[in-house]
Amino acid sequence: MLVRYESDNEEDFSFYSGTYGDLLVDEETARENITLVFPPMGLYNVDGQACMFVRVPQRQWKRAPCEDNVTIYPILRELHLNCPQKPITMNSMEQIFFPEYEKSIDKAVLMSPSVALSLNFAITDTNTDDKNQRILWFQSSPVGILLIKEREIHVKYHAFYQETLDFFRKGEYTWTILKK
Numbered sequence: 001m002l003v004r005y006e007s008d009n010e011e012d013f014s015f016y017s018g019t020y021g022d023l024l025v026d027e028e029t030a031r032e033n034i035t036l037v038f039p040p041m042g043l044y045n046v047d048g049q050a051c052m053f054v055r056v057p058q059r060q061w062k063r064a065p066c067e068d069n070v071t072i073y074p075i076l077r078e079l080h081l082n083c084p085q086k087p088i089t090m091n092s093m094e095q096i097f098f099p100e101y102e103k104s105i106d107k108a109v110l111m112s113p114s115v116a117l118s119l120n121f122a123i124t125d126t127n128t129d130d131k132n133q134r135i136l137w138f139q140s141s142p143v144g145i146l147l148i149k150e151r152e153i154h155v156k157y158h159a160f161y162q163e164t165l166d167f168f169r170k171g172e173y174t175w176t177i178l179k180k
Contacts, residue, residue, distance in 0.1 A: 002097050003034075004090055005064065018090045036064040042119030043139060044096045046086050049074045050114035050122035052140045053096055065093060072096070076114055076124055078140050105172050109134055109148055121167055138163065144180075154180040 003015040003023065013030040015023045025034075041054050051072050058069050065088065072086035086092050101117055102108040108115040114124040122137040123146060136144035136153060143157040144164065153168060153175055155161045161179050168177055 002090070002094055016090070018094060038065055038070070039096050040119060043075070043116035043122050043137070044072075044099050044119075045101065045116045046072055046092050046095045048112045049076070049083075050116040050124065050137070051075065051086055074114065075122055075137055075140055076127075078142070079124075079127060081127065103171055105146065105168075105175060109146070118167065120163065136164070151175050153177045156180055 001017060001019065003017045006014040006016055006022075008014065008027070011027055013025050013027065013034075015025065017023055038055065039053060042052070043050055044053055045051070051074050054071050056069050056071055067088045070088060072088065072092055074083035074086070077083040099116075099119075102111065102115050103117070105117075105123065108117060108123050114122060116122045120138055123134045124137065126133050126135055126145075132148050132150075134146040134148065135142050136146055136155070138157075138160045141157065141160075143160040144153055144155040146153050151174060153164065155164050155177065158179055161177075165177050168175060
């Protein structure tokens with residue numbers, strides 16, 4: 001269960017759960033049963049957009065994700081589009097801790113302007129009128145172009161050709177992957 005730390009005193013810890021609301025847990029139970037974790041860095045679908053989740057270096061590290069040590073931003077921001085950073089909320093963190101990815105390119109290209117396919121790969125619109133093309137991303141870097149009608153993936157950044165080949169060969173065998 002995902003909870004947000006609210007406060008504590010000498011005897012109890014106060015948490016908030018999206019499912020159960022406010023929770024009061026005695027100190028011994030909290031220290032024995034609560035695990036503080038960070039999700040892996042990578043791509044997630046947050047509020048209908050492919051977003052990059054990254055840890056931000058700080059001098060004093062907090063023990064769990066918060067506004068001071070993590071950032072969630074739409075990858076379309078890398079194209080210098082006006083895409084504001086996502087707030088660190090229970091809703092956004094639930095979407096990151098319990099991710100849902102579109103497994104099919106055919107379905108992903110019909111969805112919103114950006115869709116994460118895995119922690120590493122996403123597809124976005126090209127920000128042009130050409131509806132036959134999409135941009136393929138490896139985390140926050142554009143690495144290729146999808147030509148939808150031709151069912152081709154043109155990997156422009158050759159360093160990620162093998163990763164692209166390995167990922168798409170498993171579930172997208174009807175698409176041709178080319179080094180361009």
